[in-house]
Amino acid sequence: xxxxxxxxxxxxxxxxxxxxxxxxxxxxxxxxxxxxxxxxxxxxxxxxxxxxxxxxxxxxxxxxxxxxxxxxxxxxxxxxxxxxxxxx
Amino acid sequence: xxxxxxxxxxxxxxxxxxxxxxxxxxxxxxxxxxxxxxxxxxxxxxxxxxxxxxxxxxxxxxxxxxxxxxxxxxxxxxxxxxxxxxxxxxxxxxxxxxxxxxxxxxxxxxxxxxxxxxxxxxxxxxxxxxxxxxxxxxxxxxxxxxxxxxxxxxxxxxxxxxxxxxxxxxxxxxxxxxxxxxxxxxxxxxxxxxxxxxxxxxxxxxxxxxxxxxxxxxxxxxxxxxxxxxxxxxxxxxxxxxxxxxxxxxxxxxxxxxxxxxxxxxxxxxxxxxxxxxxxxxxxxxxxxxxxxxxxxxxxxxxxxxxxxxxxxxxxxxxxxxxxxxxxxxxxxxxxxxxxxxxxxxxxxxxxxxxxxxxxxxxxxxxxxxxxxxxxxxxxxxxxxxxxxxxxxxxxxxxxxxxxxxxxx
Numbered sequence: 063x064x065x066x067x068x069x070x071x072x073x074x075x076x077x078x079x080x081x082x083x084x085x086x087x088x089x090x091x092x093x094x095x096x097x098x099x100x101x102x103x104x105x106x107x108x109x110x111x112x113x114x115x116x117x118x119x120x121x122x123x124x125x126x127x128x129x130x131x132x133x134x135x136x137x138x139x140x141x142x143x144x145x146x147x148x149x150x
Numbered sequence: 151x152x153x154x155x156x157x158x159x160x161x162x163x164x165x166x167x168x169x170x171x172x173x174x175x176x177x178x179x180x181x182x183x184x185x186x187x188x189x190x191x192x193x194x195x196x197x198x199x200x201x202x203x204x205x206x207x208x209x210x211x212x213x214x215x216x217x218x219x220x221x222x223x224x225x226x227x228x229x230x231x232x233x234x235x236x237x238x239x240x241x242x243x244x245x246x247x248x249x250x251x252x253x254x255x256x257x258x259x260x261x262x263x264x265x266x267x268x269x270x271x272x273x274x275x276x277x278x279x280x281x282x283x284x285x286x287x288x289x290x291x292x293x294x295x296x297x298x299x300x301x302x303x304x305x306x307x308x309x310x311x312x313x314x315x316x317x318x319x320x321x322x323x324x325x326x327x328x329x330x331x332x333x334x335x336x337x338x339x340x341x342x343x344x345x346x347x348x349x350x351x352x353x354x355x356x357x358x359x360x361x362x363x364x365x366x367x368x369x370x371x372x373x374x375x376x377x378x379x380x381x382x383x384x385x386x387x388x389x390x391x392x393x394x395x396x397x398x399x400x401x402x403x404x405x406x407x408x409x410x411x412x413x414x415x416x417x418x419x420x421x422x423x424x425x426x427x428x429x430x431x432x433x434x435x436x437x438x439x440x441x442x443x444x445x446x447x448x449x450x451x452x453x454x455x456x457x458x459x460x461x462x463x464x465x466x467x468x469x470x471x472x473x474x475x476x477x478x479x480x481x482x483x484x485x486x487x488x489x490x491x492x493x494x495x496x497x498x499x500x501x502x503x504x505x506x507x508x509x510x511x512x513x514x515x516x517x518x519x520x521x522x523x524x525x526x527x528x529x530x531x532x533x534x535x536x537x538x539x540x541x542x543x544x545x546x547x548x549x550x551x552x553x554x555x556x557x558x559x
Contacts, residue, residue, distance in 0.1 A: 081215045098216070105283040113280060120279075 068115075068142060069135050075114040076107060076134075089132030097131075104128075111138060115145045156329045157558065159403040160241065160391030161498045162234030164227035164342075166203035166384050166485060171234060174495065175502045178484055178510055183368035185382050185486045191347060198361040199350050201370060203384025203486030217301040220287035222261030225297035227387035227491075228342035232298050235338060235391040239403055243303070251336040252306035254325045255295040255389065256317030257490045262346035264288040294342040294387070306334050315453070316414070317341040318388060319493025319543035319551040323412035325392045326553075335397045340494030342387035349489065350383040356422060358457045359383070371456030371487070372514040373480035374465065374522045378456040384486030388494025407501040410538070411440025411554035422546055424460050429467035429550055433540060436552035440538075447476045448536030449509050450525075451500040453544045454480035455487045462521045464542065469524030476540075477528045483513030493543040497553060500539045504557035507534045 073087045082097055093099045099107070108119045115138065119125065128134050138145075163171040166184035177184070184203040191200045210218065210226045218226065232255075236246065245251060259265075268285055272278065290296060292310030299308045307328065311320040318341025325337030343349075353359035360380040363370035372378035398405050413435035417428035437444065450468055454461045468478055481496050488495055503509050509532050518527050537557030544550050 100216075102219075102283045109280055109282050 063142070063145065065139055068138055068145065071114055072111065072134065072138050073131070075110050079106065079110045087131050089130065089135065091131045092129055093131070115141070117141050117144045153330045154332060155395035156326045156392050156409045157395050157398050158390050158406045158409060158501060159393055159398050160235035160237070160239030161406065161501065162231035162238070162389045163386070163495055163498055164205055164208060164231050165386040165488065165495055166205055168206050169208040169230060171498055175499060178481065178499055181513055182484065183513065184384065184484060185367045185370060187364060187367050194347050194351070197347060197351050198354050199359040199382070200364040201360065201367040201382055202345050202350060203382060203488065204345050205385055217297070219284045220300070221297045222264050222288040222293065223344040223385070224257055224261060224342040224387065225288070225294045227344070227385070228255050228294040228298050228340070228389060229301050231340065231387040231389035232302065232338050235389045239391040239393070240401070241336065241391060245336065247303040247305060249305045250334055251304055251338065252308060252325070252328055252334040253295050253299045253304050254309040254311065254321040254328070254337055254339045255298055256311040256313060256321045256341050257294050257343050258312070258314045258317060258349065260289040260291050260293050261344060262348050263344060266346070298338065304338070313549040313551070314545035314547060315487065315489050315492060316543040316545035316549040316551045317490035317493070318495070319497070319541065319553055320414055320549070322390060322392070322409065322494060322497060322553055323414055323551060326409040326412050329392055329394050336391060336393040338389055339392055340387060340389035341490035341492070343385050343489035343491055345383060345385040353381045353383065360456060369514055371482050373452070373454035373456045373483050373512050374461050374518050374527050375515045376517045376519045378458070378461065378519070380457050381455045382486035384488040386488045386491040386495060388491050388498050390494060390498065405558040406505065407558050408556040409553065410442065410556045411436045411438070412552070413439060414549065414551045417548035417550055419548070421548060424463040424544055426463045426466035426470065428548070429464055429542070429544070430471050432550040433467065433471055433542065433552045436540070436554050440554035440556070442538060442554060444472045445475055446536070447472060447538050447540050448534050449500065449504065450476050450478040450540045451496050451542070452478050452480040453542040454512070455482050460544065461519070464544070465522035465525055472525065474524065474526040477509050477526045477532055479510060479512040479528065481510070483515060493541065493551065493553070497541050497555060500541055501555060501557065504534050504537050504539055509534050
């Protein structure tokens with residue numbers, strides 16, 4: 063799977079969960095300030111990404127440092143080897 | 151203790167007809183049934199009833215995600231009903247968030263559908279890994295009350311009486327008492343429930359659910375009728391804005407009715423089998439609270455769900471206390487049994503009947519059961535001869551409640 067495909071899947075899953083406009087999910091967008099997510103949403107973001115990619119994130123302390131959409135992309139790409147193939 | 155008079159200045163409804171009190175009342179006047187055959191019930195093993203009164207699509211997703219995310223359907227219904235009640239009362243954010251407004255909204259259960267979702271995952275996987283943060287907030291016993299309070303910024307008391315089918319009536323009573331003793335100036339009160347096969351299945355187990363009209367859902371339930379065969383479970387929410395009379399007058403609010411009396415008593419004879427005497431005691435206590443006599447009552451809005459035992463017990467109780475002096479009807483023939491919402495939705499409809507001076511009869515009451523005799527079970531709309539209303543709600547667990555409402559003139 064290409065990095066771009068991983069990013070598209072992550073964006074689509076989070077946009078659906080948090081009812082976000084895909085166009086607003088720019089790499090520099092801040093989850094809290096720009097997209098309106100809070101700490102409870104962050105908990106659910108982990109579950110959504112685990113479900114989408116079939117990976118284990120759990121209480122990984124690195125999650126706390128994710129501030130932007132780009133940070134999230136980098137985190138997921140760092141786990142690319144664990145990612146299940148696309149269901150498509 | 152100095153007691154304040156308590157009035158109703160706002161009413162909000164989500165019923166199996168849809169959203170809004172105007173819709174509720176117009177459909178009742180048109181004698182429309184809100185009961186339909188439900189396809190999702192067709193394949194549930196061992197479940198005989200196939201009918202229910204479910205809320206159609208009312209645009210719940212228009213509620214902002216931030217406040218909707220912790221809501222199951224029942225909380226969303228309660229929130230929309232609360233918004234309507236506040237809007238009618240003309241009560242703004244400052245008053246709502248002043249600490250002088252409280253919430254009393256009850257439900258039979260926390261969201262059973264969400265609980266099913268949790269256990270389906272938990273049992274299948276043996277773990278909790280994929281449970282999302284908001285799930286528990288939809289399951290909590292006070293989910294509807296808590297969600298309404300959070301969404302509106304209510305900082306006063308938040309009560310959530312869980313008394314099954316009496317929850318709505320009891321919540322209005324608790325709101326009335328909270329204002330009467332001066333603890334709050336305003337209370338958003340009522341009940342909410344969402345349909346789940348667990349509830350209709352439980353009535354079915356007890357041989358108290360309607361099963362003979364699956365192919366003609368508009369003909370059931372049939373309160374007081376010879377051919378009644380049980381409860382039809384429904385869903386929805388009713389919320390009333392109660393406030394002290396002095397507050398309503400100070401604000402120049404339109405007063406819709408007064409909450410004149412309330413009683414909540416327990417029938418300890420059976421957890422599921424109602425008897426007449428405890429109902430008489432409850433209605434009598436509520437009338438005493440209202441400083442009223444049985445002869446003052448112009449209309450009785452019965453609990454009557456269409457069960458064999460319940461309708462007979464309530465009829466005998468009404469006949470014993472009132473004789474045939476006051477017209478009696480049940481709105482469950484129209485709505486089905488909206489459970490925790492029923493006390494509130496039926497109180498709202500009763501207030502509107504008295505305001506319009508037109509009492510609506512029981513839908514599907516074609517031939518009254520002789521064992522429900524000695525009371526005025528009118529079968530066509532009649533003019534209200536007065537303004538005092540008795541509203542009954544009874545629940546599994548023996549929880550009897552009676553409200554006395556007085557139309558405002």
